[in-house]
Amino acid sequence: MESQDCTDLAVVVAKPRTESVIDALDTEGVYDADRSVQPWDAESVAVPVTAPPETVEVREVVRQVGERRLRNLADHLRQRGWSEAEIDAAPSSWAAIGSVVLVELGETPRPAAVGEALLALHGEADTVLARNGIDGVHREPDVTVIAGEGDTETVHTEHGTEYALDLAEVMFSPGNKAERARMGERVQAGERVLDMFAGIGYFTLPMARAGAEVTAVEHNPTAFRYLVENTMRNGVDGLVHPYRADCRDVVEAGIDGGPVDRVVMGHYEASEPDGDGGYAYLDHALDALAPGGVVHVHETTPEALVFERPVERLTAAAVAAGRSVEVLDTRRVKSHSEGVAHVVVDARIE
Structure with a gap:
């Protein structure tokens, strides 16, 4: 033709x-x-x-x-001689994060060829990483370089917020983009916020850029280093108070200024029971929250229990603390795995 x-x-x-x-x-x-x-x-x-x-x-x-340029991955793979059956087995989604393309290969044939095709599709990228999973208590990514220069450190820009990170060392979820932006829209200038699992600043940075004062706690030393760098990169180091610690220890020691207006619990397992009749992190979140404050609870929930389970857990923790819950919003963030959804519950705690 x-x-x-x-x-x-x-x-x-x-x-x-x-x-x-x-x-x-x-x-x-x-x-x-x-x-x-x-x-x-x-x-x-x-x-x-x-x-x-x-x-x-x-x-x-x-x-x-x-x-005219090849418009999509399938076009690039056809140009490389792939059959339609092989193209059907190719990845259907991926994410360009700064200069790195992050992709889950699954059963994809010829991973290196997919990587080269993705580099051709994304002219701004210089490395393609296959994402294999998340491991360990610090949720460290397992990735493999399949094409390009192999430089896994980059700067990703999202709604005006800059995130410096190393994708081989710390996790970054492209599917949480809308939620990161939403948190920047929810806070008011002057609010005091506790981000219990700050990471590289996923939610901390949009909130601080909106004028909130954020106590940001992160245990992973690599993620913490990027958190500090990113506060300076975004010009919010005067509004963010970073701690490399277990967030429960920070709450028990007392947050400067007293209870906060808002608590963000961005860890999937933050609402899990502790085995002793309480909740390992929910109890501390409520301890840190001023009356009338808002908590954002993230959870990976089986589809049959979506919203019901996180709301029940939050209510049980509040009742045990002698407090009441008003659910303000419930949201599906994304699909986490087959039959499991990543959800978030926003609630006011009186």
Whole structure:
């Protein structure tokens, strides 16, 4: 089949700005999602647009003449000679996180070829990682480099928040993007917040950027190092008080300023019973929360118990503490595994 020539617009930007520029172009309505980002020179990329942007700062607007780009992974794999049966077994989803593409391969044939195709599809990326799972008490990722330079450290930009991280050392869930943005919208400037499982600043950073004062606790030393770096990177180090510790120890020692207005429990197992009739983390969350404060409880819940189980656990912990619960919102964040959902319950505790 003869290829058809076409003329397409693109904007040239520095590689580190790729994600933030795509977000801004998408908001303006001129990002062309049907075409892929392409390398421009050693330091920059060409991001496809449908019209010159009016609100986004770019280096230049260019015209790219030639064959229309391959639009998706299937197109790239066909070009590499894959059969339709092989393409059906290829990954259906992946995530570009800064300069790294993170993908779950499953039963995919020829992983290295998939990695090269993903690099061709994402011109801003230089490494492709296969995600194999999460291990250990610190929830450290198990990943394998399948293509590219192998540099797993990157800076990911999301709704204006910058996250520096090493994807071989700390976990990052692309499926939590909307929830991270939501937490930045929920808080008010001047609120006092406890983030019990802060990680690299997943929820801490959007909340602090909104003006909240956040006590951020993280036990994993690598994640904690990035948490501190990210507070400075985002200009919120004056609003974030980081602790490398067990969050229960921080609560027991007493949070500076007394009980907080809001507690974020972003760990999947934060609502688990402790085996002695209480709850290992819920009890401490309630101890830290001022009357009328709000708690956000994350949980991985079997589909048959979605919302019912986390609400029951939260209510039982509150009753034991002589307090009452008003459920404000319940949300499905994403599918966690077959038959299991990642959910969050927002509740006011009187």
